[in-house]
Amino acid sequence: MTCQNTLSCLDQLVDNELTNEQKAQVMKHIETCANCKREFEELKQIKNLLSKAKVFEPSEEYWSEVTGLIKAKTTNIEPVDSGHRSQSELISIRRNALLRSIISAAAALAILFTALLLGSQQKQVTFAGTESGRPIFATADVRDLLSSDNKPLFSVKDQRHLAQGMLLVGIPGILGRFAVLPELMIITE
Amino acid sequence: MTKTIPELVDSFVGGDERAFAELIKRFRQKVYSIGFQMLGNHLDADEVVQETFVRVFKRRKELANVKYFSTFLLRIATNYAIDLIRRKKGHSIIGDDSSELPGEIQLRLSKSVATPSEEFANKKLLEEIKQALTELPPKQRLTAILHDIEGYSKSEIADMFECPEATVRSNLHIARNKLRKILGRRLKKGE
Numbered sequence: 001m002t003c004q005n006t007l008s009c010l011d012q013l014v015d016n017e018l019t020n021e022q023k024a025q026v027m028k029h030i031e032t033c034a035n036c037k038r039e040f041e042e043l044k045q046i047k048n049l050l051s052k053a054k055v056f057e058p059s060e061e062y063w064s065e066v067t068g069l070i071k072a073k074t075t076n077i078e079p080v081d082s083g084h085r086s087q088s089e090l091i092s093i094r095r096n097a098l099l100r101s102i103i104s105a106a107a108a109l110a111i112l113f114t115a116l117l118l119g120s121q122q123k124q125v126t127f128a129g130t131e132s133g134r135p136i137f138a139t140a141d142v143r144d145l146l147s148s149d150n151k152p153l154f155s156v157k158d159q160r161h162l163a164q165g166m167l168l169v170g171i172p173g174i175l176g177r178f179a180v181l182p183e184l185m186i187i188t189e
Numbered sequence: 190m191t192k193t194i195p196e197l198v199d200s201f202v203g204g205d206e207r208a209f210a211e212l213i214k215r216f217r218q219k220v221y222s223i224g225f226q227m228l229g230n231h232l233d234a235d236e237v238v239q240e241t242f243v244r245v246f247k248r249r250k251e252l253a254n255v256k257y258f259s260t261f262l263l264r265i266a267t268n269y270a271i272d273l274i275r276r277k278k279g280h281s282i283i284g285d286d287s288s289e290l291p292g293e294i295q296l297r298l299s300k301s302v303a304t305p306s307e308e309f310a311n312k313k314l315l316e317e318i319k320q321a322l323t324e325l326p327p328k329q330r331l332t333a334i335l336h337d338i339e340g341y342s343k344s345e346i347a348d349m350f351e352c353p354e355a356t357v358r359s360n361l362h363i364a365r366n367k368l369r370k371i372l373g374r375r376l377k378k379g380e
Binding site: 070 | 209217243247361
C-alpha cells in the first residue's frame with residue numbers, strides 16, 4: 001500500500017469505517033512508515049480531543065423558563081407553508097415578477113419622456129435675485145429677458161442669480177429651462 | 190405509556206400543545222449543544238434553542254412530509270446557527286458564559302446553568318478546542334461538531350445539510366486537518 005492510499009483512508013480508519021481486511025492493510029503500512037504513522041496518531045488525537053468537548057446540560061429551571069418563552073412566542077401563530085412550492089407556482093411567481101419589471105421600466109420611460117417634453121416646451125424662466133436689497137424670486141417669459149436684437153437684458157451677475165433660481169425649480173421644468181440657458185449666457189459684462 | 194417521536198409529531202401537527210412541549214423536552218439539549226458548540230456562549234445557544242422551536246412550530250405543516258423529525262429540527266437549528274455566525278462576523282463569539290453578561294443575567298445563570306469548569310476537568314482544553322473550532326468556516330465547523338462531538342453519522346449530517354455524503358466527508362477531512370494545525374502544539378505534547 002502506498003502513502004497516498006494510506007493517507008486517503010485515515011479518516012475512515014479513525015471513524016472505524018474500514019473492513020477488517022482494509023484496516024489490516026492500512027495498519028501494516030502505518031507500522032512501517034513514520035510519516036503516515038504521525039498523521040494517523042494526530043488524527044486520532046484530534047478525534048479524541050473533540051469527543052471530550054461535550055456541552056454541559058443546563059438545569060431544569062432554565063429549561064422550564066425557555067419552554068415558557070417558546071410557548072409565549074408561539075401563541076396564536078398560524079403555521080406557514082415556507083418552501084416546497086409546486087413547479088406551476090414557481091413558474092407563476094417568476095412570470096409575475098417579469099411582468100412587474102417590464103411594467104415598471106415602461107412607466108419609468110413614460111415619466112422621463114413626459115418630463116423632457118413638458119420641460120422643452122417651457123417658455124417661462126425663473127429669476128432669483130435682489131431688488132433694492134430684498135430677495136426676489138420671479139418667473140418671466142423667456143422673450144421678456146431678451147432685447148429686440150435678441151441680446152440678453154441681464155448682466156453675468158444677474159444670470160448667475162437666474163441659474164441659481166433655476167436650480168430651485170424641480171423636474172420636469174428644470175430640464176427645459178436648462179435647454180434655453182446657454183443662449184442667455186452668451187453675453188459679456 | 191411513553192409516546193414515540195412519530196406519534197408525538199402526529200399529535201403536534203394535529204395541534205396538540207402537550208406533544209410540542211414533549212418534543213421540546215426530548216430535543217432541547219441536542220439543539221442547545223449544537224448552538225453552544227457553534228457560537229461558543231450560552232446566550233447565543235439560548236437564542237438558537239428558542240428560535241429553532243419557534244420556527245418548527247410555524248412550519249409544522251411541513252412535518253407531514255418529513256421522514257425524520259430530528260433531521261428537520263437540526264437542519265433548522267444548524268441553519269440558524271450559521272446565520273447567527275454570519276451576522277456576528279467581525280465580532281468575537283468566544284466568551285465565558287458569565288464574565289461578559291450583565292449582573293442580573295449572571296446571577297440567573299449562576300443559579301440555572303453550570304459553568305464550564307464544573308463540567309470539564311480541563312477547562313483550558315475546552316477553551317483551546319472552542320478557539321480552534323471558531324477558526325473554521327461555519328460548514329466545516331458544524332460538520333466537525335456534529336460528527337466528532339455530537340456523534341452524528343455522515344449520512345445523518347448529509348440529510349441535515351441536504352448535500353451528498355461525499356461533501357460531508359470532504360468537509361470533515363478539511364476541518365480535522367485544520368484543527369490538527371491549530372491544535373498542533375497540544376498534539377506534540379501527546380495530550
